[in-house]
Amino acid sequence: MTQVLELRALRVTAGAETADEAPFRLEVPALALGRADCVALTGASGCGKSTLLEVLALLRSPERAARFALRLDPERPSIDLTQPGDRAHLRRGPIGYVPQSGGVLPFLTARMQVEAVLHLAGQAASDTARQRLNRLSHALELDAHLGKRRTELSGGQRKRVALLTGLAVPRALLIADEPTAGLDAANAARVMQVLKRIAQQDQSAVLIATHDTEAARQAGFDIVAILGGHLAPRLAPDGQELRHG
Amino acid sequence: MADAAPRSSARRGARLAIRVALADLRHDRFLTVVGIVLLAALIAPPLVLHAIRVGLVETWAQDLARDIRNREVVIIGENSIGAGQLAEFARWPETDFVVPEPSFFVSTQRARKSGARGSSVDLNLRTTAPGDPVMAGIADAPLGPAEVVLSARAAEDLGVGEGDQITLRLARTPSDASPERVPVELRVAAVIAASRWAGAEGFVTPQTLLGFRNWLTFLSDVPTPADHPEGAVWQSLRIYAPTVANAPALQMRLDQAGFETRLMTDQVDRILKLETGLRQIFSIVLALSGTAFVITAFLLQWLSYVRKKRDLALRSVIGMTGADLTTFAVFQGGVMTALGGLVALGLVGAVRGPVETIVHGYLSTPAEVESPALLPLLAAVLLAVAIGALAGIGAVRTLRPHVISTVLRGD
Numbered sequence: 299m300t301q302v303l304e305l306r307a308l309r310v311t312a313g314a315e316t317a318d319e320a321p322f323r324l325e326v327p328a329l330a331l332g333r334a335d336c337v338a339l340t341g342a343s344g345c346g347k348s349t350l351l352e353v354l355a356l357l358r359s360p361e362r363a364a365r366f367a368l369r370l371d372p373e374r375p376s377i378d379l380t381q382p383g384d385r386a387h388l389r390r391g392p393i394g395y396v397p398q399s400g401g402v403l404p405f406l407t408a409r410m411q412v413e414a415v416l417h418l419a420g421q422a423a424s425d426t427a428r429q430r431l432n433r434l435s436h437a438l439e440l441d442a443h444l445g446k447r448r449t450e451l452s453g454g455q456r457k458r459v460a461l462l463t464g465l466a467v468p469r470a471l472l473i474a475d476e477p478t479a480g481l482d483a484a485n486a487a488r489v490m491q492v493l494k495r496i497a498q499q500d501q502s503a504v505l506i507a508t509h510d511t512e513a514a515r516q517a518g519f520d521i522v523a524i525l526g527g528h529l530a531p532r533l534a535p536d537g538q539e540l541r542h543g
Numbered sequence: 544m545a546d547a548a549p550r551s552s553a554r555r556g557a558r559l560a561i562r563v564a565l566a567d568l569r570h571d572r573f574l575t576v577v578g579i580v581l582l583a584a585l586i587a588p589p590l591v592l593h594a595i596r597v598g599l600v601e602t603w604a605q606d607l608a609r610d611i612r613n614r615e616v617v618i619i620g621e622n623s624i625g626a627g628q629l630a631e632f633a634r635w636p637e638t639d640f641v642v643p644e645p646s647f648f649v650s651t652q653r654a655r656k657s658g659a660r661g662s663s664v665d666l667n668l669r670t671t672a673p674g675d676p677v678m679a680g681i682a683d684a685p686l687g688p689a690e691v692v693l694s695a696r697a698a699e700d701l702g703v704g705e706g707d708q709i710t711l712r713l714a715r716t717p718s719d720a721s722p723e724r725v726p727v728e729l730r731v732a733a734v735i736a737a738s739r740w741a742g743a744e745g746f747v748t749p750q751t752l753l754g755f756r757n758w759l760t761f762l763s764d765v766p767t768p769a770d771h772p773e774g775a776v777w778q779s780l781r782i783y784a785p786t787v788a789n790a791p792a793l794q795m796r797l798d799q800a801g802f803e804t805r806l807m808t809d810q811v812d813r814i815l816k817l818e819t820g821l822r823q824i825f826s827i828v829l830a831l832s833g834t835a836f837v838i839t840a841f842l843l844q845w846l847s848y849v850r851k852k853r854d855l856a857l858r859s860v861i862g863m864t865g866a867d868l869t870t871f872a873v874f875q876g877g878v879m880t881a882l883g884g885l886v887a888l889g890l891v892g893a894v895r896g897p898v899e900t901i902v903h904g905y906l907s908t909p910a911e912v913e914s915p916a917l918l919p920l921l922a923a924v925l926l927a928v929a930i931g932a933l934a935g936i937g938a939v940r941t942l943r944p945h946v947i948s949t950v951l952r953g954d
Contacts, residue, residue: 355860357860386863386864387549387556387862387864388862389860390552390556391862395860397860397951397952398951398952399952400853400857400951401860402857403563404570404854405567406563406566411861414559414562414563414861415861417558417559418552418555418559418861420551463861
């Protein structure tokens with residue numbers, strides 16, 4: 299299977315504010331995500347789920363990594379993400395990231411925010427992109443709220459607008475930090491279904507962090523737990539152990 | 544071709560950054576307006592002061608420069624000035640024109656229109672000669688010994704115009720006889736406009752006045768113009784500097800030569816003091832405003848950054864690069880400062896009215912008030928815009944990756 303994301307011997311260190319304070323450290327011996335893979339990172343609060351997602355979304359750098367690569371096209375070489383530099387442009391297209399909270403800009407309407415993403419991806423004028431946007435907006439029940447600004451949206455609506463922003467263009471790797479947190483059960487289930495469907499439709503690797511392991515399992519996500527600063531074996535929705543790499 | 548996609552992507556990012564910057568300014572309109580007003584309040588004082596200085600000092604200076612009388616250095620009292628000294632004065636670079644004058648008792652005579660009845664009026668006679676700046680364009684041809692050029696006021700007092708004759712009534716009193724009076728006819732060769740010479744005077748050649756002196760002092764029996772005035776000793780001068788600004792230097796030169804003098808107007812001195820004072824105030828205000836402006840521009844951008852750090856981080860999340868965020872900050876900082884600058888330029892325009900009122904209080908003749916050159920003002924505003932943009936860059940540069948992570952989580 300073609301791997302979209304490959305990680306080997308990655309270490310992330312974070313959190314030491316003072317010299318006396320012990321830094322938080324997360325070791326990832328290996329992690330690979332293929333096309334249409336859906337994986338849910340689980341673990342107790344503070345175990346490093348969000349930190350790892352931020353590293354994968356190129357919002358923070360790992361302390362070290364033997365391999366950290368993104369392959370967009372099986373026929374072309376992978377992109378080495380261990381090299382330093384501004385990688386924000388990758389978040390215009392191949393990598394989508396939905397933050398845990400506050401994913402809506404205050405001065406734009408929801409539609410304008412999503413269109414900004416289309417603009418950055420060079421798809422502002424694409425009918426296909428617009429149709430996709432309409433479909434997703436409908437699936438997330440946001441049709442009536444796209445003209446609203448942040449202050450006019452409820453918490454759950456903001457969460458879904460942030461998700462719509464991340465889903466606006468097809469991604470090779472879609473990362474969502476607790477996409478169902480704060481949502482009612484029906485909306486949470488709807489979001490998980492949308493993520494699963496998008497993974498299939500776009501052949502994207504979808505990686506989420508969640509505390510709701512059961513909901514993730516039910517939506518067909520593999521489960522990877524973070525325990526004691528290390529990644530546990532990857533489990534299929536039926537509980538069967540899978541290899542990471 | 545390989546670079547086309549990144550370039551197009553960069554353009555898209557820059558366009559979005561500008562759109563987002565404008566949307567953000569509109570959304571945060573209260574703080575935008577407050578920021579613009581603050582920046583304008585800091586840019587405006589030096590610009591307004593500069594406009595006042597130019598409007599007041601330069602218009603006044605030009606008004607003074609237009610009035611030829613302000614170039615004259617007035618000799619106080621009576622002196623003994625020979626031909627050699629006269630020639631020396633004429634050679635000074637500070638001298639534009641010099642002509643000798645006799646004693647006061649010679650130059651003040653009773654006069655009236657020839658053939659007219661009624662009383663005579665006092666007419667003060669000054670000397671003139673070719674090159675006299677007061678006569679330029681009015682009586683350029685050398686004046687004849689039986690001719691006089693009158694100022695408008697003198698012509699009005701006498702009721703005469705160009706080509707008319709006036710009669711002077713010279714009077715002398717011998718020690719052993721009754722007073723003698725003799726009429727002298729002079730043709731009015733020209734009349735000087737009041738804007739050129741406001742006093743009530745007539746101008747004649749030195750020979751004419753020398754002839755009067757000879758008769759008044761019993762050196763001759765008739766007041767005919769002197770044939771050879773070269774050897775005469777004179778009591779005073781009409782002496783002019785080439786420009787109003789040179790008049791103080793000419794005065795100093797004459798003072799050093801032993802004359803008691805004064806400038807025709809003390810306005811030259813006043814204007815120089817005013818200009819020096821305004822320049823000093825301008826320097827202080829410029830230094831204070833400049834410093835405060837730079838601090839405020841950076842502070843505004845930094846406060847904006849602190850308030851909107853999370854939004855900036857979110858922009859990075861959706862794919863805006865460091866260059867896009869810099870464009871955003873540069874554009875916002877630049878737009879705010881440019882608007883502040885425009886408000887300040889508007890204030891410069893607004894003070895034009897009061898400046899005109901002040902200036903016209905000083906002017907001898909109505910004149911258009913000088914405006915400051917637009918280019919330096921625009922350059923100052925552009926510099927301010929550049930500082931504002933730089934402040935934006937400074938603020939956004941602090942958005943490091945770990946900061947993005949922290950603010951996204953709302954820590």
